Amino acid sequence: MTTQSVSAAPTVMVAAVARTAVRPVDGELAGWNPVVLAGVVGREVLERAGPAPDDLDEVVVGCADPVGAAGADVARAIVLAAGWPVTVGGHVVDRGETSGLAAVQAAAASIRAGQARTVLVIGLGLCSVVPPGAAALNRTYGAPWGGVAERFAEAGGLLPGPRLAERAAEDAGIGRAELDAAAEESRRRRATAGASPAIVAVAARPGDAAARGVYPGDPVAADVVRAWDDSAELPPAFDDDGLLTAATFAPPADGVAAVLLQAVDDQTDPSASQPPAPNAAHTSANTPRSTHATDDHTTPSDTQPPAPNAAHTSANTPRSTHATDDRPPPGAGPAGQLGSTVTSGGAHAPRAALATVAGLGRAAGDPFDPVGNVAVATERALAEAGVELEAIDDLAVVEHDAATVMLVARALDMDGERFNRSGGAVATGNAGAAEELRLIADGLAVPAVAGKRLLLTISAGPTGSAAVVWQMSI
Numbered sequence: 001m002t003t004q005s006v007s008a009a010p011t012v013m014v015a016a017v018a019r020t021a022v023r024p025v026d027g028e029l030a031g032w033n034p035v036v037l038a039g040v041v042g043r044e045v046l047e048r049a050g051p052a053p054d055d056l057d058e059v060v061v062g063c064a065d066p067v068g069a070a071g072a073d074v075a076r077a078i079v080l081a082a083g084w085p086v087t088v089g090g091h092v093v094d095r096g097e098t099s100g101l102a103a104v105q106a107a108a109a110s111i112r113a114g115q116a117r118t119v120l121v122i123g124l125g126l127c128s129v130v131p132p133g134a135a136a137l138n139r140t141y142g143a144p145w146g147g148v149a150e151r152f153a154e155a156g157g158l159l160p161g162p163r164l165a166e167r168a169a170e171d172a173g174i175g176r177a178e179l180d181a182a183a184e185e186s187r188r189r190r191a192t193a194g195a196s197p198a199i200v201a202v203a204a205r206p207g208d209a210a211a212r213g214v215y216p217g218d219p220v221a222a223d224v225v226r227a228w229d230d231s232a233e234l235p236p237a238f239d240d241d242g243l244l245t246a247a248t249f250a251p252p253a254d255g256v257a258a259v260l261l262q263a264v265d266d267q268t269d270p271s272a273s274q275p276p277a278p279n280a281a282h283t284s285a286n287t288p289r290s291t292h293a294t295d296d297h298t299t300p301s302d303t304q305p306p307a308p309n310a311a312h313t314s315a316n317t318p319r320s321t322h323a324t325d326d327r328p329p330p331g332a333g334p335a336g337q338l339g340s341t342v343t344s345g346g347a348h349a350p351r352a353a354l355a356t357v358a359g360l361g362r363a364a365g366d367p368f369d370p371v372g373n374v375a376v377a378t379e380r381a382l383a384e385a386g387v388e389l390e391a392i393d394d395l396a397v398v399e400h401d402a403a404t405v406m407l408v409a410r411a412l413d414m415d416g417e418r419f420n421r422s423g424g425a426v427a428t429g430n431a432g433a434a435e436e437l438r439l440i441a442d443g444l445a446v447p448a449v450a451g452k453r454l455l456l457t458i459s460a461g462p463t464g465s466a467a468v469v470w471q472m473s474i
Contacts, residue, residue, distance in 0.1 A: 008265075009112040009113070009114075010111060010112065010114070010117075010263035010264055010265040011263070011264040011265070011356050011357075012108045012111045012112060012261050012262070012263065012264075012356060012357040013261070013262055013263075013264050013353040013354075013355065013356045013357070014259055014260070014261060014353060014354040014355045014356070014357075014440075014444055014470070015049035015050070015051070015118075015260040015261070015262045015353060015354070016045045016046075016048035016049035016259075016260045016354065017045065017048075017198050017257075017258065017259050017260070017354065017437075017440060017441035017444055017445055018041050018044040018045045018048060018198055018199075018200045018257070018258055018441065019041065019196070019198050019199060019200070019255065019256065019257035019258065019434065019437065019438050019441045019442075020037065020041060020199065020200065020202050020220065020254075020255050020256050020257070020434075021195075021199055021201075021202075021220050021221060021222050021223050021224070021255070022223045022224070022253050022254070022255040022425075022428040022429060022431050022434075022435070022438065023220060023223075023224055023253060023254045023255070023429075024224060024226075024251070024253055024254070024429055025127050025128045025131075025251070025252050025253060025254060025429070026128055026207075027128075027214060027224070027254065028204040028205075028206070028214050028218070028220040028254075029126065029128065029202070029204070029205065029220060029254035029255070030128035030129075030205070030206065030207040030214075030254065031204075031205030031206050031207030031216075032126060032129075032202075032205045032207075032254075033069055033129070034069050034070045034074060034124050034126045034129060034130065034256070035069070035074060035077045035078050035081045036081060037126065037202065037256050038061070038074075038078045038082075038122050038124060038256050038258070039078050039081050039082035039083075040200075040202055041122070041200060041202075041256045041257070041258045042059070042078065042082055042120055042122060042258050043082060044200045044258075045120065045258045045259070045260045046120070046260065049260045049262075051118055051260070051262070053082075053083075053084040053085055053088070054085055055117075055118050056079075056084060056085075056088045056118055056119075056120055057088070057089075057110075057115075057116035057117055057118050057119055058088070058089050058090065058091070058107070058110065058116050058119045058120070059075045059076075059078055059079050059088060059089070059090035059119070059120045059121075059122065060075060060090070060091060060092075060093060060103045060106055060107045060110075060119060060120070060121050060122070061074055061075040061078065061090065061091070061092045061093070061103060061121075061122045061123075061124060061433075062092075062093050062095075062099040062100035062101070062102060062103030062104070062121070062122070062123045062124070062433035062436065062437070063092055063093070063094060063099055063123075063124045063432070063433055064094060064095075064096060064097065064099045064132070064432050064433055065094075065130050065131075065132060065133070065134045065135050065432075066092045066094050066135075067130060067134050067135045068129070068130050068134060069126075069129050069130055070124055070126070070129070070130045073090065073091065073092060074090075074092055074124065075090025075091050075092050075122070076089065076090040076091075077090075078090060078122065093106050095463070095464065095466075096461060096462075096463030096464060097161065097372070097398070097400065097459060097460065097461030097462075097463055097464070098362065098372075098436070098459040098460070098461065098463070098464055098465060098466040099123075099432070099433040099436070100123040100257075100432070100433035100434065100435070100436025100437045100459065101362075101436045101457065101458075101459045101466035101467070101468055102362065102466055103121050103122075103123065103433065104121050104259065104261070104436075104437070104440070104468060105360050105362065105466065105468065107119040107121045107261050108261060108357050108360060109360075111261060111262070111263045116263075117262060117263040118260070118261070118262050118263070119260075119261045119262075120258060120259075120260050120261075121258065121259045121260075121261060121437065122256065122257070122258045122437075123256065123257045123258070123431075123432070123433035123434040123435070123436055123437035123438075124256060124432070124433055124434060125253065125254065125255045125256065125430075125431030125432035125433055125434030125435060126254050126255075126256065126431075127252035127253060127254055127431065127432065128207070128254050131252060132252050132432065152367065152368075155368065158367055158368075158462070159368075159462075160462075161370055161400055161401075161404070161461045161462050162237075162238070162244060162249055162400060162401050162403075162404075163238055164368060164369075164370035164462055165244075165370040165371075165400065165401055165403040165404045165407060166238060166239075166242050166243050166244045166401075166403055167370075168369075168370050168403070168407055169243055169403035169406065169407060170243060172406075172407065172410060174243070174403065174406055175243070176243045176245075177232075178406070179243055179244065179248045179401075179402040179403055179406070180231045180232060180245075180247065180248060180402075182248070182402040182405065182406060182416070182426075183231065183247050183248040183402045183426045183427075184228075184231065184247075186399060186402070186420060186423045186424050186426045186427045187225055187226065187227070187228075187423065187426070187427040188423070189420065189421060189422055189423035189427070190223065190225050190422060190423025190424070190427035190428060191225045191423070191427070193422035193423060195221065195222040195223070196223075196422075196441070196442045196445055197445040197446060198257075198438075198441035198442055198444075198445035199221060199222065199223075201219040201220060201221035202219070202220050203216065203217050203218070203219060203220070204216055204217060204218040204219070204220050223427075223428045224428060225423075225427050225428055226247075226427060226428065226429070228246075228247045231245060231247035231248070234246055234247055237249050243403065244401055244402070244403060247426075248401055248402040248403070248426060249401045249402075249426070250399050250400055250401055250424075250425040250426045250428075250429055250430035251429050251430070252429060252430060252431075252432075253425070253428060253429025253430055253431040253435075254431060255431030255434040255435065255438065256431075256434050257431075257434045257435075257436075257437035257438045257440075257441050258437065258441075259437055259440055259441065261357070264353070264356070353473060354444040354445075354472070354473070355444050355455070355470040355471055355472045355473065356470070356471050356473075357468065357469075357470065357471075358384070358385035358386075358387070358454070358469040358470060358471040359380075359381040359382060359383070359384035359385030359386075359387075359467075359468070359469035360380070360381055360384060360467075360468055360469075361376070361377040361378060361379065361380030361381030361382070361383075361384065361466070361467045361468075362377050362380070362464060362465065362466040362467070363376035363377035363380070363464060363465050364463070364464035364465070365464075365465075367462050367463075368462070369462060370403075370404060370407060370460075370461065370462055371404060371407050371408050371411055371460040371461070371465060372460045372461055372462060372463060372464040372465035373464070373465055374408050374411050374412070374458060374460040374465040374467070375411045375412055376465075377458070377460070377464075377465040377466055377467045378412060378456070378458060378465075378467045380467070381456070381467040381468060381469045382456075382467075382469060384469070385454075385469040385471070387454060387469065389412065389414065389456075391454060392454045392455070392456045392469070393453055393454050393455065394421060394443055394454070394455045394456070395414075395418050395419045395420075395455075395456045395458070396419070396420055396424075396439035396440075396442075396443055396455065396456070396457045396458070397419050397420060397424065397439075397457075397458045397459075397460070398424070398425060398430070398435055398436055398439065398458070398459045398460070399420065399424030399425040399426040399427075399430070400425070400430060400461060401426065402426055404460065404461075405419055405420070405424065405426075408458060408460055422442060436457070436459045439457045440455075440457055440468075440470070443455045443457065443470070444470060444472065453471060453472055454469060454470065454471055454472070455469070455470040455472060456468070456469050456470075457470070
């Protein structure tokens with residue numbers, strides 16, 4: 001009898017990350033079509049990492065409301081509109097509040113199974129175009145979740161996530177003053193963190209926001225942190241005697257974020273996971289370049305789609321966001337620069353990985369649980385990574401509202417002060433699946449330093465929870 005050897009599953013690494021700024025609904029990003037803006041961000045990620053579009057095996061999009069402009073397999077639409085090879089496939093993951101992390105997990109699983117080697121994951125959250133709950137707005141074909149309400153009618157019926165979180169916080173003895181303080185701390189942290197290195201500036205496309213002083217072409221290069229004079233004076237957002245207010249609830253926002261995942265196996269240069277030294281003479285491809293937040297020389301044309309009469313492309317196809325970038329093409333850089341090695345499978349592998357996927361976990365629970373059995377999802381991710389929660393250096397949780405984060409902390413029996421050291425969505429607004437990938441992009445954009453090795457990203461809501469452990473290189 002012949003014995004076949006079973007090769008180990010490849011390690012999944014993060015080659016590059018990028019995102020837009022997070023902006024309020026009807027703000028600077030309101031006029032962008034999700035397909036076009038996702039193409040701009042996706043092209044930026046490929047530029048930073050090195051692989052050519054030909055190396056892409058799949059594009060996976062996380063989207064909690066895949067309807068309208070974000071519907072009809074928006075992932076495939078992004079591939080075609082971006083001008084990438086027509087042989088690149090795409091699919092959409094809709095898993096409620098965890099759609100972004102679920103898309104990451106689906107991509108990682110595909111790579112581990114040997115079905116792909118290079119996968120681009122995109123999180124969509126253009127709420128100006130496709131608002132949360134958009135799938136329920138047009139009931140021509142019937143209301144979503146038919147038959148669910150009847151099952152839980154005797155228990156009082158289901159409630160949206162924020163309402164559940166508010167009720168659970170009250171039951172847990174969390175008061176409004178604590179929520180107000182947590183929201184203020186989130187805004188303080190987000191404001192002091194400054195512009196993320198992951199942000200790629202894009203041109204403002206005002207749409208119906210023109211009357212609000214948004215001008216087309218102005219670079220959108222930083223998140224906007226919401227400010228409140230005295231949040232204690234705000235009325236409750238839902239119930240008259242409720243805890244959440246406009247200051248402690250993360251309203252819908254606009255944003256797109258992307259992460260490029262690639263396979264690493266034994267045939268890949270083991271030094272591929274080592275980032276370049278901070279004082280390297282050349283600029284790392286993961287370092288933000290001229291179109292980012294602090295560059296005064298950004299021109300609107302760098303990130304705005306070309307005019308309809310442009311000879312080289314159609315008005316709906318985004319150009320490179322760095323038209324004047326003089327860096328060498330992917331794969332042609334000096335030793336130690338991204339894109340200079342090739343894996344055994346033939347696809348380009350970045351020379352410097354930002355991190356590797358160490359553990360994945362997801363769970364679901366009682367639909368009245370506002371954090372979706374998050375303790376189980378987190379335990380599964382940590383178990384796969386082989387680490388304890390105390391060993392995690394940075395913890396990032398999607399802030400649907402201040403109550404949700406505090407409830408996650410209690411579910412994990414942790415000090416909430418350890419979460420979101422750079423602030424969360426309560427400070428800027430929640431861009432849905434893009435917010436989940438923002439946590440990854442911002443957490444991994446800065447090269448690891450001594451004492452900062454493991455990042456845990458968590459998304460949780462009544463439809464379920466997801467957790468991913470990332471091991472950063474030192």
